[in-house]
Amino acid sequence: MTTHPSLEYLLVACVAAAVTFLLTPVARRVAIRSKALAMPRDRDVHAVAIPRMGGVALFIGFSLALFVASRLPSLHRSFENGPDMMWVVISAAVICGVGILDDKYELDSLTKLAGQVLATGLMVTLGGVQLAYFPFGSTTVSLGRDLAIPVTIVLALLTINAMNFIDGLDGLAAGVTVIAASAFFVFSYHLAQDHFTDVTASPTLLAAALAGTCAGFLPHNFWPARIFMGDSGSMVVGLILSAAATSATTSADPQAFNGALGSLPLALPLLIPVAVLALPFVDLLLAVIRRVARGRSPFAPDKQHLHHRLLELGHSHRRAVLLLYFWSALLAFAGVGLSYDRGEWFVIGTLCSLAAVGILVSVVPGMRTRARTRTSAGV
Template sequence: MNETHPSLEYLLVACVAAAFTFVLTPIARRMAIRWHALALPRDRDVHAVATPRLGGLALFAGFGLALFLAARLPSLNRSFASGPDMPWVVIAAAVICALGVLDDRYELDSLTKLAGQILACGIMVTLGGVQLALFPLGGSTVSLGRDLAIPITILFALLIINAMNFIDGLDGLASGVTVIAASAFFVFSFHLAKAGFTDVSAAPTLLAAALAGACAGFLPHNFWPARIFMGDSGSMVVGLVLAAAATSATTSADPQAFDSALGSLAFYLPLLIPLAVLALPFIDLLLAVVRRVSRGRSPFAPDKQHLHHRLLELGHSHRRAVLLLYFWSALVAFAGVGVSFEHEQWLVVGSLAALAVIGLLLSIVPGIRRGSRRRAARRRVEAASSASPPSTSPPSTSPQSR
């Protein structure tokens, strides 16, 4: 009997995740209002009204239901037989979602959140088997060993979780960047499968499809002006699942299959895709940590100097700033994916260079215009003050003189 190709099954999983998330988000919004899980405007925030959180509940539900469906499809059920233990990945996501719900409601301190994140990542790594254990290097395979693979993978997952949390500062930003990142993961994993390096029903491909669909269903409610935020219950779930997809995408390919191909740089770069797709939140995270530590502050101390804040200061509107960050995220994410296509590398590099120039111009032009307007206004004020004669006030008359 011929097996069904999973392309349509992946599409079905993504659509189911999007549909369930879209339908469940208004319910999560009502729950947030009833439980007073609201994001009140603060000095570093860009929203001016109290906005419900807990969008992560709808995201997690849509993601989980999509995986429940995938386990019953004729081709995608193979994703549950090999690679990471998917039920434990879902349990780890449930744990970190519960932690995020508590933080959305009660605003937990940083150490409590970090302890909960380590617990969820530990479940995913130890019980779920999501470990960065093997990868090809040169003509051989490097094995990290369980004692080294577990802490490295947990650290990697923590970085991604907090990077996604840092970038969640504008309406629709984190959910849109996740759609882009998960789509890049999907294209990368699917390309590896077509090249014969992995199974076409591999776990990272399924995780990416379900996550992209869930965030796409949440985005209409979250785009500016947002009616609900994903909150920590969403950003941490997204980061955990992206970490699981990234790690399993790097290690799901048979390392020996790369022996004949690693003479070309194109086959090294796909191993760096998991980092490339998250370049934007990672850059924002690193800059924030360096900025705060250099000022003697805690790396977790909030401020108003993230990348999205700087775009707003340059004169971009809220919507345009988000779209620009989408553009840069997609450019970086699909740059890594594009160079993995061996025969189209020069076309990809040329196209990406042209797009980068366009994106740079779109990013800085409002700032140049704003600076020009300020200088012109300053010159007009100086010209007006120099042209006006000195004011002479009439002599004051005191009551005695009158």
């Protein structure tokens, strides 16, 4: 008896969610005993010490989900073509180990970067996760192995650190990862339905397992968080997200796309993380500019990040996170919508309409706060 791949993907996601959900309290107790705690700082939004090391539960949940997939009738083929899944798991284990040390001892940035380079290097060179070519219009730009390896490593490092950077509010990084991984899954599965790729392609499996993993962690991490994923988690999900994006881009033939957008759909996996993480990337850029303009180090902390500004506008912690979920989902799934052969203008129109609603919801609390301030001042 054979099962449809969609049911197997659902099983993998459920296994990842269940294992992660059950192991997260265990990781929390271990973090407390080992004193791997996020102590409140002036720039933080939490007022009490919160255990870290949630990434241990995330890594185990993801790994067991892939193990289950390797034993399923259809999804076992994901391990026969494309990247070497074993090296993806090994690379995730390496970067999770680096994150555990950082959660416990707070490593310096150079040491942490060295660990990230080691993990991504293993994934790219031995695991075969490489951006071998890049779709451009109706042609294909071949990067060649000498260029593909460093380019893929840089893209992976950017994604890892962007996920690390966005982990500033309870549940934000986990929720954004669920959104991004779900967008990858829909994109990859759509390509398979249109016979551009195999329905059991590795990026589809990676996306399903990652979405389930973070969905299982989110109940423990959403406001008020009982545990943080820490660097052991944010770096792991960033690594896997980059692996899914890269392998999705190189898993189909760009010559098969002849629509108005040419082979743009194949570039969307690389654009989706840029879209999802656009807000933290812009926030990071503005923070560097702001600090340098004031004569401070670009690495000097402050309380003017995007999530701080949303709180200052009058949004609650929960509402600020939900707003960032909204913007991430809007950008990610708008990009996925463009991968369909028809309806590009419908997607663009819907995007603009929802963006207008999002802007209105985002700024109204600030307008109310300023109105109340003027009224109390007798203006």
